[in-house]
Amino acid sequence: MAAFDFIPNLGNRILAMVPRLGTASRFLVLGLAAIFSRHFSFRQLLRQVYGLGVLSLALMIVAAFFTGMVLGFQGYYALVRFGATSALGTLVALSLLRELGPVLTALLFAGRAGSALTAEIGSMKATEQLSAMDMMAVNPLAWVVAPRLWAGIIAVPILCVIFDLVGVWGGYLIAVPVLGVDGGTFWAQMQSNVTFTGDIMNGLFKALCFGLLVTWIAAWQGYAAQPTAEGVGSATTRSVVTASLAVLGLDFILTALLFK
Amino acid sequence: MERRAVDWWVGLFVLLGIGALVVLATRVGNLSGFAFSNGYTLSADFNNVGGLKVRSPVKLGGVTVGEVTRIRVDPKTFMALVTMRIDPQLRLPVDTGASIYTEGLLGEQFIALQPGGMPQDLKPGGTITMTQSAVNLDQLIGQMIFSKASGGK
Incomplete structure (x- = not known):
């Protein structure tokens, strides 16, 4: 009978989402503000930047390299018909800087670091470590959540810059030595069409928003997980799915706002 | 993971990010415009600049030797x-001349310099007097049709 219950329960489900969103927003604001708490530890922040950022670096570099190479190939085959291969550098750089860099970084980050973050906070909750901190008058928001949120905000833009750079380099390696596009034209066309504030900085702003969004969703899913093994598992799945969809949705909004 | 090792890695990570941003800004973006920042300025009057923009290249014999810094109308x-x-x-x-050409059929416009043979040099801030405006494709087609029509009589 579950299928018949679904439709009458639809309204309830949607209504239940509103207070959940409210709690999650409150969690975000308190978590970010906890940086000023005396339980906030800079050492924890560094550890998280290491765990979320540095350890994701290898994945990002490999992914960026292949993305750039594929862009080089596909762009070349599209442009060579019009004899416009001189625009290949611009094509590769703009696609990476504006869209693919921030979005792919955020999606990979959600899979690589977000899932681990949810599982970590979820198991802390399941093993009652968070309650233990409360008992010892240590604010778990300041000790556990704030360093992770801020680490996400710091790490994702840095990962995105590296992604952009490696991607452009991958595109160059395919375009110039393999496909025989003129190297000078490749860089010159890129330079004359890419602007620092309009393209590079807007892309990084996107990455910053995605970093906040992904770590927020991941931390919240862990914090709100059912304190059981199964609950942590499903929270981890939900964290990756929600974060990925949220990144794609927010990307559309940011693109519409930033690149008029 | 040891404390010091974490510090080192995070420091390297941040440095790598800053380095990548600098390379992006100078190599990919056009913040590298300081290439001619210590150059001297020249000006030239054109009847029509076509699609010339600020930062468009100035070339001599196909080599970029400068860039356009400002375009305005002389009142x-x-x-x-x-x-x-x-x-x-x-x-x-x-007696250097300046013309506005287009790179290929659909490419960007640039200023091409044709050096003359006079022994005196143009002083910084000087003006190039011999100029040739951008080729207006519409006008050219119009002229061709007009001359064809009048030639047919």
Whole structure:
């Protein structure tokens, strides 16, 4: 009978989402503000930047390299018909800087670091470590959540810059030595069409928003997980799915706002 | 993971990010415009600059030797006054000419310099007097049709 219950329960489900969103927003604001708490530890922040950022670096570099190479190939085959291969550098750089860099970084980050973050906070909750901190008058928001949120905000833009750079380099390696596009034209066309504030900085702003969004969703899913093994598992799945969809949705909004 | 090792890795990570941003800004973006920042300025009057923009290249024999820094209309002569910055190592004769050409059929427009043969050099801030405006494709087609029509009679 579950299928018949679904439709009458639809309204309830949607209504239940509103207070959940409210709690999650409150969690975000308190978590970010906890940086000023005396339980906030800079050492924890560094550890998280290491765990979320540095350890994701290898994945990002490999992914960026292949993305750039594929862009080089596909762009070349599209442009060579019009004899416009001189625009290949611009094509590769703009696609990476504006869209693919921030979005792919955020999606990979959600899979690589977000899932681990949810599982970590979820198991802390399941093993009652968070309650233990409360008992010892240590604010778990300041000790556990704030360093992770801020680490996400710091790490994702840095990962995105590296992604952009490696991607452009991958595109160059395919375009110039393999496909025989003129190297000078490749860089010159890129330079004359890419602007620092309009393209590079807007892309990084996107990455910053995605970093906040992904770590927020991941931390919240862990914090709100059912304190059981199964609950942590499903929270981890939900964290990756929600974060990925949220990144794609927010990307559309940011693109519409930033690149008029 | 040891404390010091974490510090090192995070520091390297941040440095790598800053380094990547600098390379992106100078190599991919056009923040590398300081290439001619110590160059001297020249100006030239054109009847029509076409699609010329600020930062468009100035070339001599196909080599970029400067860039356009400013385009405005001279209120007295109603000509387009183009200011450009030229590589300081390059001394141009006073009878140098400037024309606006297009790279390929659909490419960007640029200023091409044709050096003359006079012994005196153009002083910084000087004006190039011999100029040739951008080729207006519409006008050219119009002229061709017109001359065909009148030639047919």
